[in-house]
Amino acid sequence: MKRLPVLRPRALPRPSVALAWTVLVLLVLAAAFPGLFTGKSPIEIDAATALRGPGPGHWFGTDQLGRDQFARVVHGARPSLLVGLGSIAFAVVAGALYGLASALLGRTADRVLMGINDIVLALPQLLLALLALAILGSGQLNVMVAIALAFLPGYARLVRAEALVVRNSGYVETAVTLGQGPFTRAFRHVLPNALGPLLVLASTGFGMSLISVSALSFLGFGARPPTPEWGVMLSEGRGLLQTAWWLGVFPGAAITLTVVAVTVAGRAAQARFTRRTAG
Amino acid sequence: MKINTRPARHRALRAVAARAAGAVAVLWGAATLAFFALALIPGDPVTIMLGPFTTAPQSIRDQIAADNGLDKPLFERYLAYLGRLAQGDMGESYQLQKSVAAVIGEALGPTVELALAAVVIAIVLAIVSAVLTAGREGRLRGFVTSWELVAVSLPPHWLGILLLTAFSFQLPIFPVVGVGGPSALVLPALTLALPIIGVLAQVLREGLEAALAQPFAVTARARGLSRRQVRVRHALRHAAVPLATLSGWLAGTLLGGAVIVEAVFGRPGLGALALQSATNKDMPVLIGIVLVSALTFVVISALIDAFQLLVDPRVRT
Numbered sequence: 001m002k003r004l005p006v007l008r009p010r011a012l013p014r015p016s017v018a019l020a021w022t023v024l025v026l027l028v029l030a031a032a033f034p035g036l037f038t039g040k041s042p043i044e045i046d047a048a049t050a051l052r053g054p055g056p057g058h059w060f061g062t063d064q065l066g067r068d069q070f071a072r073v074v075h076g077a078r079p080s081l082l083v084g085l086g087s088i089a090f091a092v093v094a095g096a097l098y099g100l101a102s103a104l105l106g107r108t109a110d111r112v113l114m115g116i117n118d119i120v121l122a123l124p125q126l127l128l129a130l131l132a133l134a135i136l137g138s139g140q141l142n143v144m145v146a147i148a149l150a151f152l153p154g155y156a157r158l159v160r161a162e163a164l165v166v167r168n169s170g171y172v173e174t175a176v177t178l179g180q181g182p183f184t185r186a187f188r189h190v191l192p193n194a195l196g197p198l199l200v201l202a203s204t205g206f207g208m209s210l211i212s213v214s215a216l217s218f219l220g221f222g223a224r225p226p227t228p229e230w231g232v233m234l235s236e237g238r239g240l241l242q243t244a245w246w247l248g249v250f251p252g253a254a255i256t257l258t259v260v261a262v263t264v265a266g267r268a269a270q271a272r273f274t275r276r277t278a279g
Numbered sequence: 280m281k282i283n284t285r286p287a288r289h290r291a292l293r294a295v296a297a298r299a300a301g302a303v304a305v306l307w308g309a310a311t312l313a314f315f316a317l318a319l320i321p322g323d324p325v326t327i328m329l330g331p332f333t334t335a336p337q338s339i340r341d342q343i344a345a346d347n348g349l350d351k352p353l354f355e356r357y358l359a360y361l362g363r364l365a366q367g368d369m370g371e372s373y374q375l376q377k378s379v380a381a382v383i384g385e386a387l388g389p390t391v392e393l394a395l396a397a398v399v400i401a402i403v404l405a406i407v408s409a410v411l412t413a414g415r416e417g418r419l420r421g422f423v424t425s426w427e428l429v430a431v432s433l434p435p436h437w438l439g440i441l442l443l444t445a446f447s448f449q450l451p452i453f454p455v456v457g458v459g460g461p462s463a464l465v466l467p468a469l470t471l472a473l474p475i476i477g478v479l480a481q482v483l484r485e486g487l488e489a490a491l492a493q494p495f496a497v498t499a500r501a502r503g504l505s506r507r508q509v510r511v512r513h514a515l516r517h518a519a520v521p522l523a524t525l526s527g528w529l530a531g532t533l534l535g536g537a538v539i540v541e542a543v544f545g546r547p548g549l550g551a552l553a554l555q556s557a558t559n560k561d562m563p564v565l566i567g568i569v570l571v572s573a574l575t576f577v578v579i580s581a582l583i584d585a586f587q588l589l590v591d592p593r594v595r596t
Contacts, residue, residue, distance in 0.1 A: 135316055245448065248441070252437025
C-alpha cells in the first residue's frame with residue numbers, strides 16, 4: 001500500500017540559521033563596540049558633505065547636516081537593541097509573575113486577575129503603548145515600559161496556562177504533602193516547567209518589540225533627534241525622501257534585518273526545543 | 280418532548296446572556312481602566328487644559344476644576360463618569376473645544392475607508408497565496424513562505440517610506456499626500472495590508488491543508504472534481520472558519536497600524552487622532568479611542584460567534 005505523503009512543518013534550512021546567528025553576533029558587536037565598524041562620528045556635522053548619495057567614503061550616504069549615515073546606522077544598534085531587549089525582558093518577567101499569581105492564588109484571584117488581563121488583551125498593543133506614554137511622558141525608558149505593558153498580558157496568559165497544567169501534577173502534590181510553601185512551589189516546581197515555552201515565545205516577541213520601539217521612536221516618543229536611533233533616523237529622513245532616498249532606506253533595512261535574524265534564530269530554537277520535549 | 284425542548288432553549292438563552300454579560304464586562308473594564316489611567320496622570324488636568332504658558336489666576340483654575348467636576352472625590356467622579364458613558368457621553372476634548380464623540384466621529388470615516396481597503400487587499404492576496412501553495416512543496420512555496428517571514432518582520436513605517444520613495448518620488452505614479460481620491464488610498468492601504476497578509480495566509484494554508492487531508496476532499500476528487508475545484512469549492516470554506524476567529528485581532532492590528540500609516544502618509548483619521556492626543560496629553564480623546572476600540576472588539580467577537588453558529592453546525596450544542 002502506498003502511503004500518503006505527510007506534510008511536516010518546514011524546517012528552516014541550516015545555512016539561514018547560521019546566517020541569522022552571524023547577523024546577531026555582528027549586531028551585538030556593533031552595539032558594544034561601534035568603533036570596530038566605523039571610525040566616523042555619528043553626530044559630527046560637516047556642511048561640505050551634505051546630502052551625498054551612497055558611494056565610496058560614505059557607504060550609506062550623508063544627511064542634510066553631512067553626517068555619515070553608515071556611522072549613524074552602526075551607532076544606532078545600541079539604543080535600538082537595548083530598548084527592545086529591555087522591554088521584552090520586563091514584559092516576560094512581569095507577565096510570568098502575574099500569570100503565576102493568577103494560577104496559584106486561588107479561584108477568586110484568578111478570576112479577577114485574568115479578567116483584567118483579558119480586557120487589556122482585547123485592546124490594540126500600540127494604543128495601549130500610546131496610553132501609557134501619554135501618562136508617563138516620552139523618553140526611551142518610558143517607551144520601554146510602555147511596550148512592556150502592552151506585551152505583558154500575552155505572557156501572563158501563557159504562564160498561567162502552563163502553571164495550571166503543572167499545578168495538578170503528581171510532583172507538585174508531593175511538594176504540598178512535604179509541606180513546601182506556595183513560594184517554593186511556584187518558583188522551584190511550576191516556573192521552571194513553564195520556562196521553555198515562555199522563552200521561545202519571548203524570542204519571537206523580541207522581534208515584535210524591536211518593531212514597536214522603532215515605530216514609537218518614529219512617532220516621536222523615544223530617543224531625541226541628535227541620537228542615532230533607527231526609528232528617529234527614519235523620522236528625520238521622511239521629509240527628505242524626494243532628494244535623498246537613502247535616508248529612508250538604510251535605517252529601516254537595519255531594523256528589518258535584525259528582526260528577521262531574531263525570528264529565524266528564535267524559530268530554530270523553538271524547533272529544537274519541541275523536538276527535545278516530544279522525543 | 281416538553282422535557283427535551285425546554286432545557287435546550289434555556290441553554291441557548293443562557294449562552295446569549297453570558298455572551299452579553301461578557302461584552303458588557305469588557306466595556307466596563309475598559310472604561311474603568313481608562314478612568315483610573317486618567318486619574319493617575321501626573322500633573323493637574325487644569326494645567327493641561329490651559330496649556331503650558333498659562334498665567335490664569337487661581338480663581339479661574341478653581342472655576343475650570345468645578346466645571347469639569349474635578350473638585351469632587353475620586354469615587355464620586357468615577358460613578359458620574361460611568362453614568363455619562365452609559366448615555367454615550369465621553370466628555371470634552373481638553374484642547375479641541377469639541378465633544379470627544381464629535382472629534383472621533385469626524386476621524387472615523389477616513390480610517391474605516393483605509394482599513395476596509397487594506398482588508399480587501401489582504402484577504403484577496405492571502406487566499407491566492409494559500410490556494411496556490413497549500414499542500415505543495417517547491418520553489419513557489421519556498422518563495423512565498425520566505426516572503427511571509429520578511430513581511431511580518433517589516434516595520435510598517437519603513438514599508439510606507441519605501442513605497443513612497445519608489446512609487447511617489449522615483450516613479451511618480453501615486454500622490455505624495457495620502458488624502459483625496461482613490462489613487463491616494465493605494466499606497467496607505469498596501470502599507471497596512473502587507474504585514475497582515477503573511478499572518479492570514481499562514482492560517483488559511485494550515486486550514487486548507489487540514490481540510491484537504493479529510494475524507495470529503497478525497498470523495499470530491501473521486502466524484503471527478505479537479506484539484507483546483509476541490510480547493511476552491513470545498514476546502515476553502517473550511518479554512519475560512521479559523522480565519523474568521525482572527526477578526527478581533529485583525530481589527531486591533533488595523534487600528535494600531537493606522538496610527539503609523541496615517542503618520543507616514545499625512546492622512547487624517549483615528550490613528551492620527553490617537554497620536555495627536557497622546558502627544559498633547561488630551562486624555563479624554565485618547566480614552567475615547569480606547570473605548571471605541573474595545574467596543575469594536577466586542578461587537579466583532581459577537582458577530583464572529585454568530586457567523587460560526589451559521590456556518591459550522593458542530594458549534595450548535
